[in-house]
Amino acid sequence: MVIQDFERIFQEKIDNEIKIEPKDWMPEAYRKTNIRQISQHAHSEVVGMLPEGNWISRAPSLKRKAILIAKVQDEAGHGLYLYSSAETLGTSRDEMINDLHSGKAKYSSIFNYPSLSWADMGAIGWLVDGAAILNQVMLCRTSYGPYARAMVRICKEESFHQRQGFETLLVLSKGTKEQKDMCQDAINRWWWPSLMMFGPKDSESTNSDQSMKWKIKRKTNDELRQQFVDMIAEQIKLLGMRLPDNKLQWNEERKHYDFGEINWDEFWNVVKGNGPCNKQRLAARNKAHEEGSWVRKAAKVYADKKLKHKKEKIA
Amino acid sequence: MSFKQQKYFYGDIPEDNTGENMSSPKTETKNEWPLWEVFVRSKQGLDHKHVGSLHAADAAMAMENARDVYTRRQEGVSIWVVESKHIHASNPEEAESFYEPAADKIYRHPGFYQLPDEVNHM
Ligand SMILES: [Fe+2]
Ligand SMILES: [Fe+2]
Numbered sequence: 539m540v541i542q543d544f545e546r547i548f549q550e551k552i553d554n555e556i557k558i559e560p561k562d563w564m565p566e567a568y569r570k571t572n573i574r575q576i577s578q579h580a581h582s583e584v585v586g587m588l589p590e591g592n593w594i595s596r597a598p599s600l601k602r603k604a605i606l607i608a609k610v611q612d613e614a615g616h617g618l619y620l621y622s623s624a625e626t627l628g629t630s631r632d633e634m635i636n637d638l639h640s641g642k643a644k645y646s647s648i649f650n651y652p653s654l655s656w657a658d659m660g661a662i663g664w665l666v667d668g669a670a671i672l673n674q675v676m677l678c679r680t681s682y683g684p685y686a687r688a689m690v691r692i693c694k695e696e697s698f699h700q701r702q703g704f705e706t707l708l709v710l711s712k713g714t715k716e717q718k719d720m721c722q723d724a725i726n727r728w729w730w731p732s733l734m735m736f737g738p739k740d741s742e743s744t745n746s747d748q749s750m751k752w753k754i755k756r757k758t759n760d761e762l763r764q765q766f767v768d769m770i771a772e773q774i775k776l777l778g779m780r781l782p783d784n785k786l787q788w789n790e791e792r793k794h795y796d797f798g799e800i801n802w803d804e805f806w807n808v809v810k811g812n813g814p815c816n817k818q819r820l821a822a823r824n825k826a827h828e829e830g831s832w833v834r835k836a837a838k839v840y841a842d843k844k845l846k847h848k849k850e851k852i853a
Numbered sequence: 854m855s856f857k858q859q860k861y862f863y864g865d866i867p868e869d870n871t872g873e874n875m876s877s878p879k880t881e882t883k884n885e886w887p888l889w890e891v892f893v894r895s896k897q898g899l900d901h902k903h904v905g906s907l908h909a910a911d912a913a914m915a916m917e918n919a920r921d922v923y924t925r926r927q928e929g930v931s932i933w934v935v936e937s938k939h940i941h942a943s944n945p946e947e948a949e950s951f952y953e954p955a956a957d958k959i960y961r962h963p964g965f966y967q968l969p970d971e972v973n974h975m
Pocket of ligand 2: 613667696699
């Protein structure tokens with residue numbers, strides 16, 4: 539068979555909704571795109587632990603603390619599921635971690651914003667996890683088998699994240715004046731960065747076309763963003779709060795909410811590494827990795843030693 | 854008929870001439886802990902099912918990590934871990950000839966046999 543035959547069979551599988559599995563033939567660009575996207579996704583889960591980890595020791599009650607720890611632990615698991623599925627494409631864990639720590643690999647820009655108050659834990663769960671979920675529900679049907687399976691597992695765990703976030707804000711929204719202000723302030727700061735999570739506008743996105751043809755993605759950035767706006771614009775009514783956008787308005791003709799223009803300069807700035815916390819996040823990751831280095835080495839030496847003893851016994 | 858004798862990654866990376874994807878460079882991984890496949894029995898009486906993979910220095914650590922990663926919500930009552938390199942997998946390139954012999958043996962299925970209606974529940 540020549541390469542065109544492989545490519546045709548591959549595309550036929552995709553068109554017929556047959557998942558691509560690791561041993562199957564795939565175009566090199568499909569492999570690379572998946573490695574890039576899955577590892578970025580994994581990095582986002584891992585770096586995403588930092589803004590919330592920041593509040594574990596300061597959670598207002600034992601209940602909230604236990605919930606927050608459980609959520610952050612879930613995100614670590616999500617990172618692991620995703621790294622594992624990227625590894626099936628021939629990259630290594632070490633390589634991915636190195637790329638993250640050197641700043642070469644990207645992760646979701648949302649995590650380069652600071653978590654300044656307790657209400658941010660609510661806003662992150664509701665808005666940030668809420669935005670992530672829309673993307674992830676779509677990815678449950680992505681064409682690469684191991685990625686799709688990881689997403690199914692992740693989606694099962696995510697709904698608790700969004701619900702606990704909304705509930706946190708709901709409690710604040712019924713509290714004292716200070717608590718209400720805190721709630722509104724968190725929404726004000728997280729709203730626009732959450733909209734940016736869906737990425738550049740379709741008219742400017744270079745990745746979408748091929749990714750759609752290969753069914754890596756099934757919805758465009760703008761479609762997902764609109765879905766998010768429609769969902770949040772309704773939910774916020776229950777909080778008695780408002781979204782910081784004067785142009786937000788139901789459009790009867792489109793049957794969707796209209797919304798204002800995103801500050802794309804800010805978006806690209808944060809992507810390029812100049813967000814409020816980019817340096818801090820990478821420094822925290824590097825520090826944790828370096829400080830854990832002796833543990834990783836010791837465990838390996840110990841395991842090798844045990845194995846050697848076992849072999850000597852048998853011999 | 855040849856079997857792939859080794860599988861280094863959860864789900865397999867092809868090792869021979871099955872296409873251009875062969876050329877993917879493998880990176881240095883000598884500092885990594887080995888990869889393990891995790892199988893979980895969700896309920897007494899059911900089979901263990903593959904749920905994913907993880908890195909661990911040895912079997913005991915793989916077991917503990919598997920518990921923390923894959924059974925945080927009581928998803929399991931029993932866990933198997935096996936180092937990924939010990940898994941042998943069939944080859945998708947040979948799937949046709951490998952599984953084809955089963956295709957024309959419809960008499961192995963109960964519906965092949967036409968019986969009178971009076972014979973209930975057989
Ligand atoms: Fe997550
Ligand atoms: Fe989450």
